[in-house]
Structures are given as C-alpha cells and as structure tokens.
Amino acid sequence: MNQDETQFPEQPSKRLPKVRQACDCCHARKIRCDGQNPCSNCQMTILACTYLAVPKKKGPKGKRVFRDGAKEGKRVKKLRMGQGNSKVHTSPPNHQTNRTRMPSESTEGIITEENGFKPSALITDAVITSCVDAFFTHKYPIMPILEHESVNAALPNIRQSPERYALITSLCAGIVQQPEIIASPIATAYGSQEIPLLELPASEHFIQETVRARQYCNYIDSPTLETVQTSFFLFAALFCLGKDNSAWFYIREAMTVLQLLRLHEEDTYQNLAEPYATYSRRTFWLLFITERAYALQRHRPLTLQRTISLPTVSPGPESIILSGFLDLVSLFQNFDDEFLSLWNLSTTVGASSGSSASPQSLIQLQDILKFAIPNVSQRTEVQQADLLISRQWLKTMVWQLCVTKGLLSSAPSNEAMSFQYPVTIARDVVFVSRNLSPKALEANGVGILEKIFDIGCSLADVLQLQPNHMYASAMEIGPRDYLMEMVRLLSIGRNSLGVQGAAGGINGGEKFLRLLARKAEDCLNPRISRGSLSDSDESRCIEEIDDDENLENGIEDAINKTERPGYYSAPPPPWSSSKKIVRRNDVWST
Structure with missing residues (x-):
C-alpha cells in the first residue's frame, strides 16, 4: 500500500437516491436536487424552495457539460429577482391540456393523473378553515350556494380531490381580500391556531392554485356544479382585484358550464336529487343577479334569462336568508335585455x-x-x-x-x-x-x-x-x-x-x-381657472x-x-x- 492510499483510504461508493422531482429553482439552474423541502441548494443560495412546476416526461439524457460559474451566478440572481417581483398570471388559462389528444401527438407537457397533485404548502388547514368559516358567517347570506355541513365534512380530504381543492381555494381567494372578516385566532379540528393577517397568502396565490388544480381534472368535458361555483368564485376574486377582463371570462365560463349541465332548464331539476337540486337552483339565480349587476357596471350583454322557477322558502333556520336572497332577485329581474340594450347603446x-x-x-x-x-x-x-x-x-x-x-x-x-x-x-x-x-x-x-x-x-x-x-x-x-x-x-x-x-x-x-x-x-x-384671478373674476x-x-x-x-x-x-x-x-x-x- 503506497503513501497516498494510506492517507486517503478508498471510500465505499454511495449512490445518491433518485429524486422524483427537482424543486423549481434547481430545475431552472439545471443542477441536482436532493428533493428535500427546502433543498440544500436553495438553503445555500437563500432561494424560496417550491415544487409548483408540473413534471414533464423525461427525454433522452445528453452529456453533461462544464458549468460556467459566472453563468450560474446570473441564474441565481435572476431567480432571486423573479421571486422578489413575481407576478401571478390571473388571465384565463389555456385549456389546450383538456382536449382529447390524437395518438400521434406527444404527451410531453400534458398533465395526467399519474403525475399526482401537490397542493401549496402555504395554504394550511388553519387558513382554509378560517376562510370557510368567514364565508359562512359573512358571505353566505348573499351567496347561499354551498352547504355548510358538506363543505366542513370535505375539508380534511380536499387535497386528494383537485376539483374540491379548486373550489375551496377559489372561495378563499375572495375572502382573504377582506381580512377584517376573518376571525383570528380560530379553534378548529386541527387545534387552536392564530393566523396573523400578514401571513395570509395573497389572493393571487389562491387564484393560481385554483387554476393549477383544475388542470388535474377534466372539468370541461366532465363538468359538475362545483365547476360552476369555482368559476363564480374566481370571478368574484378577480372583480375585487380590478381584473375586469379575467373576471368577465370566468363569469361567462360559469354560465356556459351551467348551460352545459342544462341547469337553466326546469325539466332538468325533475331528475336531480336533494340537496343537489336546491343548490343548483340557487347557483343559477346567483349568476342571474351577478350578471345583471356586472352588465350595468361594465356595459356587457346578458346571457341568462328567467327560465327556471325561483327557490322555495321552507320553514327553518334558512328561511330568513333565502327570503332576502329572493328580494335581491326581485330588484334585478326587471333589468332585462331591453333595458341593457338601451343602457349599452x-x-x-x-x-x-x-x-x-x-x-x-x-x-x-x-x-x-x-x-x-x-x-x-x-x-x-x-x-x-x-x-x-x-x-x-x-x-x-x-x-x-x-x-x-x-x-x-x-x-x-x-x-x-x-x-x-x-x-x-x-x-x-x-x-x-x-x-x-x-x-x-x-x-x-x-x-x-x-x-x-x-x-x-x-x-x-x-x-x-x-x-x-x-x-x-x-x-x-x-x-x-x-x-x-x-x-x-x-x-x-x-x-x-x-x-x-x-x-x-x-x-x-x-x-x-x-x-x-x-x-x-x-x-x-x-x-378657479388657471392664472391669477381677482375676486370679481373668481365669482x-x-x-x-x-x-x-x-x-x-x-x-x-x-x-x-x-x-x-x-x-x-x-x-x-x-x-x-x-x-x-x-x-x-x-x-x-x-
């Protein structure tokens, strides 16, 4: 054994475990990621470690090339600048991923159920519960389209259902814009947790999560009532953010999907079970009211007409809420196509x-x-x-x-x-x-x-x-x-x-x-006009x-x-x- 072998004994080779998905920053820098959250590379470079990108199908691996240190530094700097001034795309998504693919088309970049869905770590159980509680306390009287018990029962498992996750995150996107109605601290099934208002995720983050989650469910070819309600809540959040074009897109999407389900036809309700039929009817009339209000505010045409019966008021705890909801219908039902045509003209x-x-x-x-x-x-x-x-x-x-x-x-x-x-x-x-x-x-x-x-x-x-x-x-x-x-x-x-x-x-x-x-x-x-004016001129x-x-x-x-x-x-x-x-x-x- 020579001297070098004595000083530097041969270490047994330890193969690094295979990582299923690299974090977003390591993927952008094209370096190996250890798959942790946060990973060691992001900790060293003080970058936010996220796993929001959708994995693509792996292709042929090429030879590794020498990495230029100067170029690597520029990549890190660019990532830091992007995270400090990130912009969330809230414009209508490209639904190309939901169409039926031809056999000859490549599957690269196409989202499938096999990839799995990973919810955002920023949207915790406590945040979701507080937003849902705020909705049913303050918003439900004017938006009575969700059943409280069913929503609460579904909360523990919404991360296993992208469609329900999208519904709840779209609801939260509007609630977090009104932090004064969110109770803190909250006592939930997950324990008493205090959520400082400054730590609530931004509304844009909830919108981004909603759009991302919907890519994991074929909500266009197989729509449900939750699809309609998700589009409505996206409209409400984007309207409050002042994004009128995106808001108009989603309110029209909600009405289009509702018509695909034929919920604008009275005959459809004869075959629907309760409480699905009740909340479907309420959703129709909420869209009816909202469309007319928005058409007056932004000079838009109308889509929905009075084609189904009004919800019935039954004795019970919701009778007052539903009576008020019908009062709102009575205010807007007289603003029909004839009035809106004159208004837009x-x-x-x-x-x-x-x-x-x-x-x-x-x-x-x-x-x-x-x-x-x-x-x-x-x-x-x-x-x-x-x-x-x-x-x-x-x-x-x-x-x-x-x-x-x-x-x-x-x-x-x-x-x-x-x-x-x-x-x-x-x-x-x-x-x-x-x-x-x-x-x-x-x-x-x-x-x-x-x-x-x-x-x-x-x-x-x-x-x-x-x-x-x-x-x-x-x-x-x-x-x-x-x-x-x-x-x-x-x-x-x-x-x-x-x-x-x-x-x-x-x-x-x-x-x-x-x-x-x-x-x-x-x-x-x-x-007063420009320039110096005397008292008589001013008058x-x-x-x-x-x-x-x-x-x-x-x-x-x-x-x-x-x-x-x-x-x-x-x-x-x-x-x-x-x-x-x-x-x-x-x-x-x-």
Missing part, C-alpha cells in the same frame, strides 16, 4: 338620444324599485346593506339612462325624472349607512363600495352644475353633507380593505375614494346652468368623464360628520 359614440326609451316605462321601473323590498327590516344585517344600497344604486342607473336619453325635466310630474333626483337617492343612502353597522357594509366587500361611488358621483355631477342646490338651512342636513358622508363611507371601506390591496397596487376602496374625493373637491371648492368662474338642455348635456359629460381612468388625486382632509340625522315627515334635520 347609451355609451356608443354617435348613438341617437331619441331611442325607444319611454318616460312611462322608466318611471314605472323606478316605482318598482321603490316598493320592491317591503320586508327588508326582517332580513339579516348583511342582506339589508346589500338590498338597500343596491336599490339606490339601481335607481341611479335608471336616472343616468334618463339623462342620456334626454328625458329629464326641471319641472317633472315625477321626482324620479328631475335633475335633482340623485340628492334624494344620496339622502336615503346616508340614512341606510347610519342605521347599519360598519361590519354589515364591510361584509359586502368592494362591490358595495363601487355602488356608493356611483351614487356619489351622480350627486357630485348635479351639485357641480347646480351649485345653488348645495346648501340647506342651518337646521337641516343638505346635499353638501350627503356628499361628504359618501366620501366618509368610502374612506371606511378603504381602511377595511387595505391589507390585500397593498400587495396588488391600489385596491378598489382606495381607487373609489380618490375618484370621489376629487369630484367632491371640485364641487365644494370654488372652481364669474362659478357656473350656474339653468337651461334644461345645457344642464342635461353637462351632467352627461360629467358621467362619461367619471368612467375614464386618470382622475386621481390625494384624498382631501377628513371632514367632520358629527351631525345627527333625524327623519321627520321625509325631512332630514339635525
């Missing part, structure tokens, strides 16, 4: 203002909205907030259509056809907000903030063009106070919905607050439009201007709202 460039809209039909619609929910006081507080604000918002939409069609008058026979009708609408909104707890408004999310914003903008447009209507007597609450209250309501919504918004830019509450604050600032402060800059035609054109221009982005400014200083509102004989005073 009103924004078309060059559209004729003298279309087939008749004052009598719109007055009748306003009267229907006025008396649509006579028993609203018997509903849950969350439902009351949704019903009462939605009713005033729908009145505002009808009024705006009257503006674009030239149907308003300075001396109308019906108040709904006057230029000052937004003052009455705003007054009722203020009354509603003062009689409901902030929690009831918070539970409805950014959707109710957008409705308050639309009402406030219509009020601001009227006050800006008719400043003489701004002030009331010293003993009464007037339009100026209503507008300030609208800004205050949006500031409350901004504060309650601000945690998730920080991750994804300006959230809905912040955006609406800034837009309305800018309009309110223009109304409440004198409008002449305050316009007073008395002519009906000029006033109508001015309001229409203001409404159209509100729809354009870019009207952002810092919020004005907080206004005091210490006046107490009392309603006596339809007169509000302090």
Whole structure:
C-alpha cells in the first residue's frame, strides 16, 4: 500500500437516491436536487424552495457539460429577482391540456393523473378553515350556494380531490381580500391556531392554485356544479382585484358550464336529487343577479334569462336568508335585455338620444324599485346593506339612462325624472349607512363600495352644475353633507380593505375614494381657472346652468368623464360628520 492510499483510504461508493422531482429553482439552474423541502441548494443560495412546476416526461439524457460559474451566478440572481417581483398570471388559462389528444401527438407537457397533485404548502388547514368559516358567517347570506355541513365534512380530504381543492381555494381567494372578516385566532379540528393577517397568502396565490388544480381534472368535458361555483368564485376574486377582463371570462365560463349541465332548464331539476337540486337552483339565480349587476357596471350583454322557477322558502333556520336572497332577485329581474340594450347603446359614440326609451316605462321601473323590498327590516344585517344600497344604486342607473336619453325635466310630474333626483337617492343612502353597522357594509366587500361611488358621483355631477342646490338651512342636513358622508363611507371601506390591496397596487376602496374625493373637491371648492384671478373674476368662474338642455348635456359629460381612468388625486382632509340625522315627515334635520 503506497503513501497516498494510506492517507486517503478508498471510500465505499454511495449512490445518491433518485429524486422524483427537482424543486423549481434547481430545475431552472439545471443542477441536482436532493428533493428535500427546502433543498440544500436553495438553503445555500437563500432561494424560496417550491415544487409548483408540473413534471414533464423525461427525454433522452445528453452529456453533461462544464458549468460556467459566472453563468450560474446570473441564474441565481435572476431567480432571486423573479421571486422578489413575481407576478401571478390571473388571465384565463389555456385549456389546450383538456382536449382529447390524437395518438400521434406527444404527451410531453400534458398533465395526467399519474403525475399526482401537490397542493401549496402555504395554504394550511388553519387558513382554509378560517376562510370557510368567514364565508359562512359573512358571505353566505348573499351567496347561499354551498352547504355548510358538506363543505366542513370535505375539508380534511380536499387535497386528494383537485376539483374540491379548486373550489375551496377559489372561495378563499375572495375572502382573504377582506381580512377584517376573518376571525383570528380560530379553534378548529386541527387545534387552536392564530393566523396573523400578514401571513395570509395573497389572493393571487389562491387564484393560481385554483387554476393549477383544475388542470388535474377534466372539468370541461366532465363538468359538475362545483365547476360552476369555482368559476363564480374566481370571478368574484378577480372583480375585487380590478381584473375586469379575467373576471368577465370566468363569469361567462360559469354560465356556459351551467348551460352545459342544462341547469337553466326546469325539466332538468325533475331528475336531480336533494340537496343537489336546491343548490343548483340557487347557483343559477346567483349568476342571474351577478350578471345583471356586472352588465350595468361594465356595459356587457346578458346571457341568462328567467327560465327556471325561483327557490322555495321552507320553514327553518334558512328561511330568513333565502327570503332576502329572493328580494335581491326581485330588484334585478326587471333589468332585462331591453333595458341593457338601451343602457349599452347609451355609451356608443354617435348613438341617437331619441331611442325607444319611454318616460312611462322608466318611471314605472323606478316605482318598482321603490316598493320592491317591503320586508327588508326582517332580513339579516348583511342582506339589508346589500338590498338597500343596491336599490339606490339601481335607481341611479335608471336616472343616468334618463339623462342620456334626454328625458329629464326641471319641472317633472315625477321626482324620479328631475335633475335633482340623485340628492334624494344620496339622502336615503346616508340614512341606510347610519342605521347599519360598519361590519354589515364591510361584509359586502368592494362591490358595495363601487355602488356608493356611483351614487356619489351622480350627486357630485348635479351639485357641480347646480351649485345653488348645495346648501340647506342651518337646521337641516343638505346635499353638501350627503356628499361628504359618501366620501366618509368610502374612506371606511378603504381602511377595511387595505391589507390585500397593498400587495396588488391600489385596491378598489382606495381607487373609489380618490375618484370621489376629487369630484367632491371640485364641487365644494370654488372652481378657479388657471392664472391669477381677482375676486370679481373668481365669482364669474362659478357656473350656474339653468337651461334644461345645457344642464342635461353637462351632467352627461360629467358621467362619461367619471368612467375614464386618470382622475386621481390625494384624498382631501377628513371632514367632520358629527351631525345627527333625524327623519321627520321625509325631512332630514339635525
């Protein structure tokens, strides 16, 4: 034995165990991974070790080449930059993987059940349970489409079912955008666990997980009711994030799958067992309501019509919730294709203002909205907030259509056809907000903030063009106070919905607050032209439009201007709202 063999004895060869899948970073760096979580390579380079990539079919192995240290350093730097500024793709997925493959096609990159599904480690049992509990506590009264007992029974095994996992993660994607409704700490079957709000996964991560999980189930060729509900929850989450194109895609996908299942046909329900038939019917009507609200907000066409019967209200603990749900249907069912055609045409460039809209039909619609929910006081507080604000918002939409069609008058026979009708609408909104707890408004999310914003903008447009209507007597609450209250309501919504918004830019509450604050600032402060003006010149800059035609054109221009982005400014200083509102004989005073 020579000296070298004495100093360096031969070690027995130890073959490294075969790793089924390398982590994402090692795969990108093209180095061997030990398969641990985190792996040793990611620990050494301080990278986030994840296993989110879908394994591909292995091909022929080539010869190993010498690795350039400089190139390897660039790869690590690029991975760090990508993890620090990662962007989640929330656009509609490519469904190429779900089509039937021809025998001659390669299977590389095609997702199959054999690969297995690995849920995200960030979405823990405690996070899921807290989000589900928050949904049934705060959201279920306005979205009664899931059975509480069935969902809770399925939670321990959802990771073995990609379809159910996708349903729950899509639900969570909307809930985490409202951290104020998530209870913490929580007592669950997994023990009492405290979930700091800052440790909740971002809504975009839940959306990404939903899209990834759906790739493991053939939900297009073999759809279920859960497929419809998952698409709806994706719509709700993306709508709150301000991703309108993706939100529109998923609401249309939900309605398309519902029609594939023929759940829009009454005959289908004759062969469905309970409770599947009950929740299928509720899902149809929730989509019916949501589509109409979104069509008014974004000027979209309608798909669903009144083709099935309404859910029946049976005595029991859910009778109040279901009655409130039917009240919401009664508000939106009168906004049909005829109204939406006029509404969408009103924004078309060059559209004729003298279309087939008749004052009598719109007055009748306003009267229907006025008396649509006579028993609203018997509903849950969350439902009351949704019903009462939605009713005033729908009145505002009808009024705006009257503006674009030239149907308003300075001396109308019906108040709904006057230029000052937004003052009455705003007054009722203020009354509603003062009689409901902030929690009831918070539970409805950014959707109710957008409705308050639309009402406030219509009020601001009227006050800006008719400043003489701004002030009331010293003993009464007037339009100026209503507008300030609208800004205050949006500031409350901004504060309650601000945690998730920080991750994804300006959230809905912040955006609406800034837009309305800018309009309110223009109304409440004198409008001064650029340059130095004397007192007499400044007074002449305050316009007073008395002519009906000029006033109508001015309001229409203001409404159209509100729809354009870019009207952002810092919020004005907080206004005091210490006046107490009392309603006596339809007169509000302090």
